[in-house]
Amino acid sequence: MPFTITVTNAGRAAIVNAANTGTNAVEIAQVGVSQTAITPSADATSLAGEAKRLSTIAGDVVADDVIHLTMTDESADTYTLRSFGLYLADGTLFALYGQTDPILEKVAASIAMLSVDVVFADIAATSITFGDAGFVNPPATTERQGVVELATVAEAQAGIDALRALTPQAARSAILGWLLAQDGAGSGLDADLLDGQQGSWYTNIAARLGYVPWGPTNDGAGSGLDADLLDGLDSSYFVNIPARLGYTPANKAGDNVTGTFVFGTAGGNRAEARASGDLHTRTGPDRGILRFGDSNARYIEYNGSRFYFNECEIYSGPSNSLTWNAGNDGAGSGLDADLLNGQQGSWYADIIGRLGYAPVQQGTGVGQQSNAIKIGWNGSKLQLTVDTYDQGNIVTEPNLANASMNVNAAYVQRNNNHLWGPDNDGSGSGLDADLLDGFQADAFARITAQSIGSTGYLALSNGLKIVYGTVQLTQDSYSYATFPISFENAPAVVFPTIATVSNSSEQNTILTARTANGFTVFQAADISNVSLPYIAIGR
Incomplete structure (x- = not known):
């Protein structure tokens, strides 16, 4: 609003x-x-x-x-x-x-x-x-997308509103109404004319052509456009096929045929199908006969998908010699169907017997891939290849005479003696990896912490601590020194040392107390402002 x-x-x-x-x-x-x-x-x-x-x-x-x-x-x-x-x-x-x-x-x-x-x-x-916010819902303009109000049909037909948008329905109604208002003679958009002509002008084809085109009235003999003839012949000529062929052709779908069919040249190389049911192949005299007889004779029958043989015999040659049947198959016949190169099938099935040993199957074992493993002589050593990847040479005893070998195993043997392994390490073995000069590692104290300076300390792996520093003395007074690192207990030894002073006869410093964190001294001489060095040892 x-x-x-x-x-x-x-x-x-x-x-x-x-x-x-x-x-x-x-x-x-x-x-x-x-x-x-x-x-x-x-x-x-x-x-x-x-x-x-x-x-x-x-x-x-x-x-x-x-x-x-x-x-x-x-x-x-x-x-x-x-x-x-x-x-x-x-x-x-x-x-x-x-x-x-x-x-x-x-x-x-x-x-x-x-x-x-x-x-x-x-x-x-x-x-x-x-302010920066992630939402905005502006009105639509010609320059940006936004929210619009849809125009009614009346607003669309008025055509003066520049803010509302058209729907397809409102646009159709507005444009159709405008077109209807604009149609008519002199409007420039006369829907009753096509290129200035009424539709009746286009229907009178003969008048526009200036002649009468072809039609049923000008077809026929002598017209030059006789549609009833093809190459001068009437259609009835092409319908009577036997008359044009001069014989009646056989029906492919099935027909009774008499006489002999000859395929080829009569008297020469040919095949003859005779009314007796025999099929002859001829080159001059008969070369072979494929005979189709009744159910009591030998025959070949085709049922539409395969051939059936009933006691069929095959003959060849001018003397009609029997080529093969069940009676001439077997040992010594030259056509023993039970043998291959003179061997029964069981001979080929016994692979181990023919090889003389049991072969090793390549790959496909537990955790194995299907690989081709190849071993061959490369001129000096046996070389191993898996598929197309070279795995190197196979080392045998002769190859170790004057060479070294990298071994990834628990131990190495030479002449049945372990060169080294977990079972020959220890005292008396001569190769005790746990000892240094016959001592275990815990026999050697190692520095685990340290601070080196004017005041400092060393902490060793066996728990011993060495601390050093200075304590400032005041004449006839107690002074306290704090260790830079604490002991577990009061150090066993604290050595306050004597500083260099002008009158050594008056030097008199007494250690009065010590704790894990420091010690107290008393200076009883007539000197002041002396920095006294000390060292403490303990655990």
Whole structure:
């Protein structure tokens, strides 16, 4: 719904520069919402009855004088929105609007969303920016995508609205109505004419051609276009096939034939099919006969998919010699079907017997792939290949005479003696890897911690600690020295040493107490400000 939003004096002042020669860029950062119906005033600096402010806004400049603003409230708050105000980033009330009727109702389970298009009369909308939010719902323009209102058919037919969008139905109705209004003589869009001619002009073909084209009235003998003839012959000529052939052809689908069929040259190389049922192949005299007789004779029968042989015998040669039958098969016949190169099939099945040994199967064992393993002599050693990958040479005893060999095994033997392994390591073996000069590693104290300086310490792996430093002495007073590292117990030995002083006869320093963290000395001489070195040893 359209309404008037009021820009406050403070908002206008913020957007106009100090020299009144242009505008400043301002940012609308928040929207205040109120349940109170207000009367907007340019003098207002705050929104009366403001319930909350929303920073979840987005906006964009959609034209030189138009901004689009969208605000959302996803909270569980409940209110009736009657007024709202736009605040700049510095808190200035830029503009406001209010009315008596609710603008929207917000309940706890709903999300409130308000979109506003603001048209400025004397402010450049391009001077206004918006806070960073991830949503905007602007109106559509010719330069950007956005929300549009759909035009009615009447609005589409009027053709003067530049803001609403057309649906296909409204566009069809509008264009059809416009076309009907534009059709007619002199309109430039006369739907009753085609290139200025009525339809009847195109139907009178003879008049447009200037002659009568071919048709049933000009077909026939002597017309030069006799459609009843082909190469001068009537169609009945082509129908009587036996008359044109001079004989009646045999029916491929089945027919009774008498006489003898000859395939080839009569008297020469040919095949003859005779009424007796015999098929003769001839080169002069008979060379072979394939005889088809009744059920009591030998014959070959074809049932449409295979041949059946009934006591069939095959003859060849001028004397009709029997070529093969069940009676001439067997040992000594030259055609023993039970043998292959003189061997029964069982001979070929016994692979181990023919080889003389059991072969090793390549690959496909437990955890193995299917590989081709090849072993061969490379001129000096046996070489192993798996598929196409060289695995190197196979080392045998003769190859170890004057060479070294890398071994990845638990132990190495030579002449049945272990060269080294877990079973020959230890005392008396001569190769005791756990000893150094006959001592275990724990016999050697190692430095585990240290600090070297004017005050410092050494901590050894056996628990012993050596600490050193200085203690400042004062004449006739007790002095306490703190160790740089603590002992587990009070050190067994603390050696305060004598400093170099001018009068050695007056040097008298007494150790009075020691703890794990330090010790106390008493200086009983007539000297002062002496730095006394010390060393402490303990655990």
